[in-house]
Amino acid sequence: MTNYLHSLYLQIISEGTLYKKEFDEIAKNPGDYNTNLLLNLLHSNASTEFGQLHNFASITSVEQYKNSMPITGYDNYEPYIKRMIQEQQDNLLTSYPIRHYMESSGTQGTAKYLPLSNPSKEIIHTLSKQLFSRIYELIGDNWTYHKLLLLIVPADKTLNEYADRNSLSTELFIGIFEENMSDFVVSPMLAYEKGRIVDTQYLHAMFALLDENMCSIFSPFMSFILEFIHYVNNNKEMLIQNIEMGIIDDSINISKEDCATLLSTIKPNKERAAQLREIFEVYPTSWPKKVWPNLELILSTCSGSFLECTDVVRTYVGNEVNILGLGFGSSECVFSMPVELNQNDAVLLPHTGFFEFLPLGENDYTKTLTLDEIEIGKDYEILVTTISGLYRYQMRDAVTVTGTYLNTPKIQFSHRIDQTVNIFGEKTSELLLRKIVYDMASENGLSIHNFSVYPDTTSAPMRYVFFIEFSDDALHISTKQMQESMEKKLRGANFLYDLFASSGKLAPLEIHILQKNSYINYKQNLLNEGKNISQIKPVRIISSAKIKDFFLKHVEHKNEKLTELIMN
Template sequence: MELLNLLITQFTKSRVEQIEHFMNHPHEVQQETLSNLLIQAKNTEWGRKYGYSSIKNAEEYRQRVPLSAYDDLSPYIKRMMNGEQNLLWHSDIQWYAKSSGTTSDRSKFLPVSEEALEDCHFRGGKDLITLYLDRNPDSRIFLGKTVSVGGTLQTYEGNDDIYTGAISAIITKNLPIWAEYARTPSTSIAFLPWEEKLDAMAKSIAEQNVTNIMGLPTWTKVVLERVLEITGKKNILEVWPNLEFFAHGGVAFGPYRELFNQFIPSDSVNYIDIYNASEGFFGLQDGDCEEDEMLLMLDYGVYYEFLPMEESGEESTAAVGLEGMEVGKNYALLISTNAGLWRYKIGDTIRFTSTVPYRFKISGRVKHFMNAFGEELMVENAEQAMARASEATGALIHEFTAAPVFMQNGEKGRHEWLVEFTTAPDNEEKFKEALDEALRSVNSDYDSRRHKDLALLPPVVHILPKGTFYNWLKSKGKLGGQNKVPRLSNSREYVEDILAAVNTTTY
């Protein structure tokens, strides 16, 4: 293992040079990516329909090819899952990631080609290690195991050659032997349904020398709590003294930071943001990134475009490439990928913080925001405010969601927050006030509408019993994997559904 650690460290040095190349030549690398995608897909049904063979540049691509939502591509994807090929992408595709970006009952199945696995998802995982080793050359992570908190797989009804499931499970199933040897738990445990998996996983990984963890904070938290219960230890470092880092994605880490500081009481353990979705691996935190900031990875077979968000919170009509992007502005992310997603609206919004190189923060979801009163509250604002309110009141957040209370009977509107705590605040009323103050601090539109209660009354906060969000996700069939609670909604769909099932304390 010492030799393996040395060989891998040497191998990563050449990849660092490639990363530096796309950081220094982003536009050229992205243009080359688009050209390669068009060449590979020109003879597909989609490529023939839009004349990919004659598209010469990005501007012509934007003019000729329409934006795509899932419903636009779904007829092609269903045909592919039933055995047809060469529709959206030239190579045969047998893997489909079951999307869990929301708790909607309607599932999305996103194609995962061999090219996407190798050049995007696997490369993202390798680059995570590469950049970590580049700034931590004395690392000994390969002397132990990686804990991966993932999902399940199943064959597609009607075609046993097609597999569907969480992208984490698809990646695990296709890992090379050396990588599979370095991870835990075994696939016999990893692919179990969540409630069967939790105890078996915790017992198995508790006996390993774990040096790094990858997963969503929400589900990783549940696993680590169970490990501590089983072992009787006070913190995770008593179980895994050689733990070096936790790579997390899916939700902002801010509201969970203090909780993980208690799980892992050491300044020497690193926390690394990654942006890996069912559709691809798009960004990760390198050594020069600030908190919640990531480097946009430009050579993964993904061509990026950005739709500016209008003041109303809706998408504008004109997409731009990297060259037209403005720092500090919110954009809806569009991707064209080496799995056949074309100008696809992934649903996330991002905000660039730098162009040299291109670094960004995830600011929310296109459909997950609140703007019922002109406040333009993004998920990023909500997570920052929740972290500040928790710190101010000694609370530890487990989950939360929020929605507007619309104006009625002559009364002004307000926001309604449903919060489940791991550790309750020392003063619930103070928590509500701190949340309101933090929201006013991070969002000027919210502040102007809260000024003297002109358009918005103070928020109402419901404290939910422990286990509420878990049981709600379970009722939707959304336990484990990459499933997550929607942070904000401009409708009351989620809030009403949750409140109907529980008794709450209101402040």
């Protein structure tokens, strides 16, 4: 650690401490603050085109807002956003000029662009620095202030000459480091430059292994960290040999110019190579803490669909390494921020948007609750009115209230009410999965009884795995042909899935053909366990190891092999 890097850490911690004190004052009286935020937003946006349409000027209370403003989704804003991006029109959704957009994947995979005002962007950056302050408060001087591993996917920031686009994860982490990013990260900056022809996994792994003092791993999604661990496991011999010889491997996809630049920063390191060989031999499944003795912290999203990845990562790093969840955030809004180590919940942020909570099972959206009305232990659908021009926006996300911080509720993301498969943020919806499965069957004259899918985060690369039970007695196409057909459809329908598949982060999907009556047997098992038949829903997206194991035991191995043999 250099004195300069140490001073950078202390500077961010100092700034973050001021923001933390401001937030703690808000957290003492969150209900009033959140209500006042809503009324101020309605007042300041009353003259916008959207505000005039919905008569914001006449709304003076939360109840009036709930009764007069309908629930909205992206379709309600898309025409306005197109005008904002393509024609640089202002004062449509918000009085703030909008030049920044958060990119997100839509239900059918079409890109959505959510407006990001400068005040919202600044809030994200202050939250980033608060994170550093909280880490210091929670870990203290055990956090050694060395370089860290930052695993993010670089984004093309340009939409057109008027607007740029980014992701929440990039804004969050760039907000921490700003122009000093190269001083904080172990990886070369080449790994973060969009448009470069380069194997970023190799760069992250190679340069992380070289730096035995690395103290933290930061990533927006825990699946990125698990993928990194898988990559090191599968390529450790090559990586160690490259470290020993001070070379960039010939198999790596990289330009000659970039390779020369990297080679100028490394040299043969036989001592480190020998040390790594011994560690991997002695500690084959618990090597991270041995490779990086100063590794003290992992910062990432670890709730919801990332719980399984978090559990697997924990088996590698052990209990000595702290995991700080990033809380609940989306392209629309940052909803919560962590305040405790090794927990999956986080405190609500009353200053980032106005929040409404609908008890699960309730369908009347005039009966939403404010954040000072929700109860610990209960589940709610969350709606948001943002600082950037979204009003009573519905994302179909469910949260559980877990406790309080000062007087503000803590929440944990529970699930998507409209389920998705989400390994790297691609958010493939159940609707889209159903479409590609049934389109494949229809095109090949097949009849499907039922299907399920789960994200296989234990394979390297990770992939989608489908279980399909056909009604047909015989299949006239091979499993391989089905897989290729569905993979093509999925990549064509979800641009983020295609991005991750093209870069090698996601392996091609896999299909297991189920024995006849597998789903009938599954339902019968639940009935035998005492489940009410009215509570048994179709198993589309598998979220538990128990359900996955049930279907794995019902795979028709003989039929699969016979079909492959006949077709080949």
